[in-house]
Amino acid sequence: xxxxxxxxxxxxxxxxxxxxxxxxxxxxxxxxxxxxxxxxxxxxxxxxxxxxxxxxxxxxxxxxxxxxxxxxxxxxxxxxxxxxxxxxxxxxxxxxxxxxxxxxxxxxxxxxxxxxxxxxxxxxxxxxxxxxxxxxxxxxxxxxxxxxxxxxxxxxxxxxxxxxxxxxxxxxxxxxxxxxxxxxxxxxxxxxxxxxxxxxxxxxxxxxxxxxxxxxxxxxxxxxxxxxxxxxxxxxxxxxxxxxxxxxxxxxxxxxxxxxxxxx
Amino acid sequence: xxxxxxxxxxxxxxxxxxxxxxxxxxxxxxxxxxxxxxxxxxxxxxxxxxxxxxxxxxxxxxxxxxxxxxxxxxxxxxxxxxxxxxxxxxxxxxxxxxxxxxxxxxxxxxxxxxxxxxxxxxxxxxxxxxxxxxxxxxxxxxxxxxxxxxxxxxxxxxxxxxxxxxxxxxxxxxxxxxxxxxxxxxxxxxxxxxxxxxxxxxxxxxxxxxxxxxxxxxxxxxxxxxxxxxxxxxxxxxxxxxxxxxxxxxxxxxxxxxxxxxxxxxxxxxxxxxxxxxxxxxxxxxxxxxxxxxxxxxxxxxxxxxxxxxxxxxxxxxxxxxxxxxxxxxxxxxxxxxxxxxxxxxxxxxxxxxxxxxxxxxxxxxxxxxxxxxxxxxxxxxxxxxxxxxxx
Numbered sequence: 001x002x003x004x005x006x007x008x009x010x011x012x013x014x015x016x017x018x019x020x021x022x023x024x025x026x027x028x029x030x031x032x033x034x035x036x037x038x039x040x041x042x043x044x045x046x047x048x049x050x051x052x053x054x055x056x057x058x059x060x061x062x063x064x065x066x067x068x069x070x071x072x073x074x075x076x077x078x079x080x081x082x083x084x085x086x087x088x089x090x091x092x093x094x095x096x097x098x099x100x101x102x103x104x105x106x107x108x109x110x111x112x113x114x115x116x117x118x119x120x121x122x123x124x125x126x127x128x129x130x131x132x133x134x135x136x137x138x139x140x141x142x143x144x145x146x147x148x149x150x151x152x153x154x155x156x157x158x159x160x161x162x163x164x165x166x167x168x169x170x171x172x173x174x175x176x177x178x179x180x181x182x183x184x185x186x187x188x189x190x191x192x193x194x195x196x197x198x199x200x201x202x203x204x205x206x207x208x209x210x211x212x213x214x215x216x217x218x219x220x221x222x223x224x225x226x227x228x229x230x231x232x233x234x235x236x237x238x239x240x241x242x243x244x245x246x247x248x249x250x251x252x253x254x255x256x257x258x259x260x261x262x263x264x
Numbered sequence: 265x266x267x268x269x270x271x272x273x274x275x276x277x278x279x280x281x282x283x284x285x286x287x288x289x290x291x292x293x294x295x296x297x298x299x300x301x302x303x304x305x306x307x308x309x310x311x312x313x314x315x316x317x318x319x320x321x322x323x324x325x326x327x328x329x330x331x332x333x334x335x336x337x338x339x340x341x342x343x344x345x346x347x348x349x350x351x352x353x354x355x356x357x358x359x360x361x362x363x364x365x366x367x368x369x370x371x372x373x374x375x376x377x378x379x380x381x382x383x384x385x386x387x388x389x390x391x392x393x394x395x396x397x398x399x400x401x402x403x404x405x406x407x408x409x410x411x412x413x414x415x416x417x418x419x420x421x422x423x424x425x426x427x428x429x430x431x432x433x434x435x436x437x438x439x440x441x442x443x444x445x446x447x448x449x450x451x452x453x454x455x456x457x458x459x460x461x462x463x464x465x466x467x468x469x470x471x472x473x474x475x476x477x478x479x480x481x482x483x484x485x486x487x488x489x490x491x492x493x494x495x496x497x498x499x500x501x502x503x504x505x506x507x508x509x510x511x512x513x514x515x516x517x518x519x520x521x522x523x524x525x526x527x528x529x530x531x532x533x534x535x536x537x538x539x540x541x542x543x544x545x546x547x548x549x550x551x552x553x554x555x556x557x558x559x560x561x562x563x564x565x566x567x568x569x570x571x572x573x574x575x576x577x578x579x580x581x582x583x584x585x586x587x588x589x590x591x592x593x594x595x596x597x598x599x600x601x602x603x604x605x606x607x608x609x610x611x612x613x614x615x616x617x618x619x620x621x622x623x624x625x626x627x628x629x630x631x632x633x634x635x636x637x638x639x640x641x642x643x644x645x646x647x648x649x650x651x652x653x654x655x656x
Contacts, residue, residue, distance in 0.1 A: 053425065054425065054431075057438075075553050077553075100555075102540055104554065108539075151281075157284075157285065179441065180441060
């Protein structure tokens with residue numbers, strides 16, 4: 001059982017909390033403060049994004065954060081170093097688009113990126129544009145390096161595909177709450193319970209829900225159905241809107257504490 | 265025969281899980297319909313009466329003479345309805361969309377030719393249509409924006425990234441991920457996730473099948489060389505596909521922009537690395553970390569940092585040779601063809617002409633060349649006039 005799977009198994013709360021921030025947003029220095037605010041707010045693990053030039057699974061909020069980080073010169077190596085700074089304190093999961101992983105290092109292929117992530121103590125990798133059919137090499141490499149390959153399941157995934165995903169994934173299964181891209185939404189999809197039932201039927205692995213979860217009320221709903229809650233765009237927006245990093249971090253911590261209360 | 269997912273190592277389906285079932289559905293529908301007698305008959309009828317096929321294979325006598333006597337034929341895709349080869353693909357894909365019961369059409373466009381061709385086919389089938397187009401391209405291809413709107417399409421400006429074709433394609437994919445259950449995504453080139461590269465190639469291969477028959481009728485022999493411009497590469501694949509087993513030389517011409525060494529070009533095969541963009545593994549213009557670079561070309565249709573996966577495969581196999589010409593060379597060819605043959609070519613197609621001009625000394629009088637004149641240049645006259653100093 002992997003470190004993440006143990007974390008889910010041994011939890012004392014209804015669902016674990018995994019906040020997301022784009023690595024190097026709002027800049028490399030202040031991103032550390034945001035991560036500290038995540039920890040102060042009660043994060044059980046952290047999802048850190050490698051900014052990519054063409055993030056086609058992301059809505060406007062995450063896109064803009066990635067662009068800002070890239071404009072400031074943030075590289076995958078910077079994000080790996082950032083992950084390494086925090087991975088001793090709580091599990092860090094990296095979200096990386098496949099081309100950043102594939103192009104990393106001297107030879108094409110994901111091997112060197114996975115090795116660098118494992119060396120930085122990264123507990124798991126999420127690749128939003130690597131569906132299970134394309135992931136076998138990647139999954140094998142992750143297994144060899146002792147880091148989890150966290151695959152995504154979508155409401156459109158068929159029963160057969162959910163079985164494939166369940167067979168290949170480790171750590172947890174990232175359940176995309178809506179057919180769509182990342183971004184805060186006013187309400188969760190009415191189909192979420194039915195979708196999560198279908199994923200449960202395919203696997204015993206923990207399920208975490210992301211894409212569109214943006215309020216404590218929504219988190220409470222998700223906690224009734226899943227083992228983990230992922231919040232991203234809402235937090236990026238809080239950081240961006242605050243203007244001042246200290247104000248932003250206080251708001252982020254307070255918000256995550258509110259979420260944590262409903263997850264208890 | 266099943267539809268290929270990969271061409272050697274290239275291709276694949278590197279897209280979010282959400283749309284994978286839709287790609288499976290599309291592949292299954294296409295596999296069922298492509299050999300269906302009624303489907304083939306309906307497509308043939310539309311290509312003939314709506315698109316205006318077959319397009320002529322025209323012997324460009326004065327150009328041949330000017331370039332040293334090599335016999336040069338132009339495959340006149342500029343004479344297809346809407347003024348470019350793009351319509352061959354969109355009519356076929358709209359037929360698929362209609363048979364699959366899709367209620368909404370989306371597409372990306374660079375030069376606007378694919379957007380116009382999609383809007384045209386969507387109007388023909390009576391299905392609502394939204395076209396994503398980069399803000400930069402909207403400015404330089406204003407005429408096509410007006411045409412799309414007249415055809416009833418919604419044109420959605422894309423302001424992210426380089427504000428060109430690559431970003432329009434990102435945005436179209438995001439739309440598709442969101443609306444996948446009722447929406448059909450019409451990809452305009454031999455790019456994107458499988459099965460699109462194979463579907464678009466098959467639908468464009470009518471160009472090569474006609475040209476092969478026409479050249480045999482006119483000259484009694486196969487050509488010695490085919491030349492076509494390559495952005496994503498659909499007109500080139502369409503021409504090449506029918507000749508791959510013939511031993512005919514083939515040249516794909518990429519955009520060298522302001523020069524390969526300036527970093528401002530669109531030569532993905534010549535100067536790119538293997539990478540994943542828009543759902544497939546292919547040659548891509550990117551930095552050392554895999555961030556996609558902005559391409560540059562005077563022609564919006566070649567201003568793309570990727571290329572269809574089958575081209576990457578044909579390059580590695582050595583079956584097709586890829587070269588490039590600059591903006592300036594393409595502009596000179598634009599003028600030359602206009603004044604030598606009375607045909608104003610698209611700036612994209614001007615790259616193929618320019619290659620012939622540049623390398624005419626390597627051809628002999630025995631050579632027989634077909635150049636794919638993939639589109640007409642009406643859309644480009646303002647931009648070309650500015651660049652040539654005809655107009656301020």
